[in-house]
Amino acid sequence: MTENTQTEHPAAADDVTFGDFDVHPDIVAALADAGIVHPFPIQAMTLPVALSGHDIIGQAKTGTGKTLGFGVPVLNRVIAPGDPGYADLPAPGAPQALIVAPTRELAVQVAGDVETAAKRRGIRVVTLYGGRAYEPQIDALKTGVEVVVGTPGRLLDLAGQKHLNLGYARTVVLDEADEMLDLGFLPDVERLLALTPAGRQTMLFSATMPGAVVTLARRYMTQPTHIRAMHEDGDNQHTVKAIEQFFYRAHAMDKVEMLARILQARDRGRTIIFSRTKRTAAKVVDELTERGFNAAALHGDLGQGAREHSMNAFRKGTVDILVATDVAARGIDVDNVTHVINYQCPEDEKTYLHRVGRTGRAGNTGIAVTFIDWDDMPRWGLINKALDLGVPEPEETYSSSEHLYQQLNIPTDVTGRVGAPRRPTSPREKGAQLRIGVRRAVTSAASARSGRDRSAVVVVLARAPAAARRRPTGHDRPGGGPGGGGRCRGRAPGADPALAGGGAGGS
DNA sequence: AAAAAAG
Numbered sequence: 001m002t003e004n005t006q007t008e009h010p011a012a013a014d015d016v017t018f019g020d021f022d023v024h025p026d027i028v029a030a031l032a033d034a035g036i037v038h039p040f041p042i043q044a045m046t047l048p049v050a051l052s053g054h055d056i057i058g059q060a061k062t063g064t065g066k067t068l069g070f071g072v073p074v075l076n077r078v079i080a081p082g083d084p085g086y087a088d089l090p091a092p093g094a095p096q097a098l099i100v101a102p103t104r105e106l107a108v109q110v111a112g113d114v115e116t117a118a119k120r121r122g123i124r125v126v127t128l129y130g131g132r133a134y135e136p137q138i139d140a141l142k143t144g145v146e147v148v149v150g151t152p153g154r155l156l157d158l159a160g161q162k163h164l165n166l167g168y169a170r171t172v173v174l175d176e177a178d179e180m181l182d183l184g185f186l187p188d189v190e191r192l193l194a195l196t197p198a199g200r201q202t203m204l205f206s207a208t209m210p211g212a213v214v215t216l217a218r219r220y221m222t223q224p225t226h227i228r229a230m231h232e233d234g235d236n237q238h239t240v241k242a243i244e245q246f247f248y249r250a251h252a253m254d255k256v257e258m259l260a261r262i263l264q265a266r267d268r269g270r271t272i273i274f275s276r277t278k279r280t281a282a283k284v285v286d287e288l289t290e291r292g293f294n295a296a297a298l299h300g301d302l303g304q305g306a307r308e309h310s311m312n313a314f315r316k317g318t319v320d321i322l323v324a325t326d327v328a329a330r331g332i333d334v335d336n337v338t339h340v341i342n343y344q345c346p347e348d349e350k351t352y353l354h355r356v357g358r359t360g361r362a363g364n365t366g367i368a369v370t371f372i373d374w375d376d377m378p379r380w381g382l383i384n385k386a387l388d389l390g391v392p393e394p395e396e397t398y399s400s401s402e403h404l405y406q407q408l409n410i411p412t413d414v415t416g417r418v419g420a421p422r423r424p425t426s427p428r429e430k431g432a433q434l435r436i437g438v439r440r441a442v443t444s445a446a447s448a449r450s451g452r453d454r455s456a457v458v459v460v461l462a463r464a465p466a467a468a469r470r471r472p473t474g475h476d477r478p479g480g481g482p483g484g485g486g487r488c489r490g491r492a493p494g495a496d497p498a499l500a501g502g503g504a505g506g507s
Numbered sequence: 508a509a510a511a512a513a514g
Contacts, residue, residue: 102511130513153513160513184511276509300511326510347509 021047023076026120031072034116040065042229043072050203051076055224057177057214058205061238062357063333064229066205070173071114074099077171077201078146080121090168093144097171098196100189102179104129104151104304105311106331110175111149123147128164130154131304138163152180152188159195166195176330177204178213178350193220207357208350238353238387243360243368246407247380247394250371255343256287257399262341262369263293263321266409269338270314273323274355276344284343285323295321298328329354333361340368345376349386369408370394 017037018028031037039047042060050056050073060066074097079085086092099114101107111127118125126140128150137154141163148155148164158164172193174180180189181204193202202221218224250258263271275281278299285297296310296319307327314322315334322328323343329351337359346352352370359366372380372394384391397403405412 104512151512153511155513157513179511188512278510329510 016044018072022051023047023072024121027072027075027117030117030120031068033119036068040069040229042066042069042227045227045229046070047073049225049227050201053077053201055201055221056203057209057217057221057224057226058203058229059209059227060205060207060229062207062354063361066207067110067113067175067333068117070099070175070203070205071110071117073203074147074171074173075114075118075121075123078121078123080123080146081144082122091165094165094168095145095148096168097147097173098155098166098169098192099147099149099173099175100155100180100192101149101151101175102185102330103327104131105298105307105328106175107149107151108308109331109333114147114149118147125149128154128158130157131307134158152185152192156188156191159192166192167197169196169200171201171203172196173203173205175205177206177217178208178210179206179330181213181216190220208353210350242365243356244366245356245389246367246369247389247391248369248371248397248404249394250373251398252373254399255371255373256284258371258397258404259284259341259343260288260291260293261399261404261410262339262408263288264410265339265367266411267338269320269336270317270334271321271339271341272328272337272355272358273321273341273343274329274346275323275325276347278325280344281323281325288321288323293321294319295323298322298324300325300327326351326355328358332358334358336364337361338366340366342368342370345370345372345379346383347379349383352383352387367408 016039018031018039019025021039040060041064042058043065046056046058046069050070056070058066058069060069078096079089081092099107099110101110107127107129111125115125124140124143124145125147126137126145126149128137128148130151130153137158141158148166148169155164155166159166174189179185202224204217204221204224214226248258259273273284273295275284278301281297281299282301285295288295296313298307298310298314302310310319310322313319326346329346331354340356340359342352342355346355356366356368359368370380380394383389395403402412404410
């Protein structure tokens with residue numbers, strides 16, 4: 001009945017370290033190896049409660065360290081091979097913890113982050129997901145593992161084949177919990193939970209946690225403590241940090257051209273382009289490739305090999321543009337994603353928040369651009385209202401608009417068609433194609449941005465608190481330091497996190 | 508209504 005709710009910000013002072021908590025020294029050391037010393041607010045708030053074995057509903061904004069928020073306590077409860085009590089376990093080698101994620105790529109990423117923290121403890125982590133051969137996964141289970149990370153289908157599959165024994169998984173985590181408890185996933189998740197022990201510790205994490213989901217979640221939990229690390233002075237409680245958000249009316253005929261222009265933005269790092277359908281994602285990646293951009297696709301029509309190839313190329317930097325469906329909307333954490341472009345308007349406000357949350361991570365700034373065509377107006381209206389964005393209407397803008405150039409810091413000498421379409425003769429040549437003939441402009445980013453028309457909403461939120469700034473591991477983990485890209489305007493370094501810029505309405 | 512998740 002009673003649900004404890006913690007909403008306060010912990011005193012996240014710079015001198016708080018993982019070593020201050022009751023965490024195994026080998027885990028503290030492994031984190032330190034990865035340059036992770038100071039816990040983020042969600043981690044500091046969660047640790048004591050999780051270590052005491054309580055159920056947790058953990059909510060924190062995108063890019064603020066949720067993965068280690070559950071990863072560290074999960075590992076800390078594991079009895080590792082070589083530990084005194086290991087031989088006395090009822091089933092040594094059977095998974096002691098289960099972490100479930102909604103997409104394969106996220107499962108892989110989370111497993112990697114957990115492995116980083118597990119390294120010095122000799123804890124074995126296996127990732128179980130579809131689209132890949134069974135044998136290696138089954139072999140790992142036969143050898144014995146302590147932590148399983150996976151997606152629902154393959155987990156149930158392997159459990160059904162008796163290769164996976166979840167009967168001793170006394171810690172269970174649902175990452176992106178609101179998604180996992182959504183209609184599409186709920187039946188599978190229920191089946192999975194039914195295979196785990198009754199007295200298990202259950203932890204749910206997400207940046208979005210609607211009240212209805214919390215209510216539903218209680219059915220699978222025991223007196224959960226609701227921990228929300230959402231508050232930063234004056235912020236809107238939705239997005240974190242400095243994400244500048246732009247909304248443009250875009251006409252179907254002009255969308256590709258607008259996109260190609262936005263990709264000319266100065267200081268553009270990695271960019272994720274979202275579409276609502278697999279077909280559109282495929283179309284956009286073709287258009288961009290034809291124009292000489294280095295783009296890769298990520299969606300469910302691709303084989304798992306191709307999906308992971310795209311993901312790896314994007315992480316490595318071989319390609320700097322990822323064109324994806326909402327398969328990439330949640331959790332995916334890649335450094336230096338400076339731009340998120342919603343080529344198609346997201347379906348709802350949750351998807352919007354998760355998509356734009358691929359940028360502006362780790363105290364870095366980010367730019368999010370959303371195209372809204374006529375059909376999107378109802379969707380847009382709901383998002384605008386739900387998030388209280390305060391934008392009366394998306395701005396009317398074309399690929400040739402000065403607004404576009406100025407607001408998005410696109411060199412003004414980009415004229416005519418961007419990226420002459422031309423069929424490359426070979427894949428090799430494709431890669432070697434020039435990236436558009438844009439003259440290097442001397443104007444600095446700062447001056448180009450000053451004096452621009454600000455009729456689109458500009459939401460500039462605070463960076464993570466000082467204590468939280470360091471290079472962490474894990475999705476939803478801020479990385480980088482205070483190294484501020486100069487877009488977090490309006491507040492002095494070290495000032496209280498605060499809403500630094502507000503939206504100004506167009507007409 | 509789409510995408511995701513087993514094959």
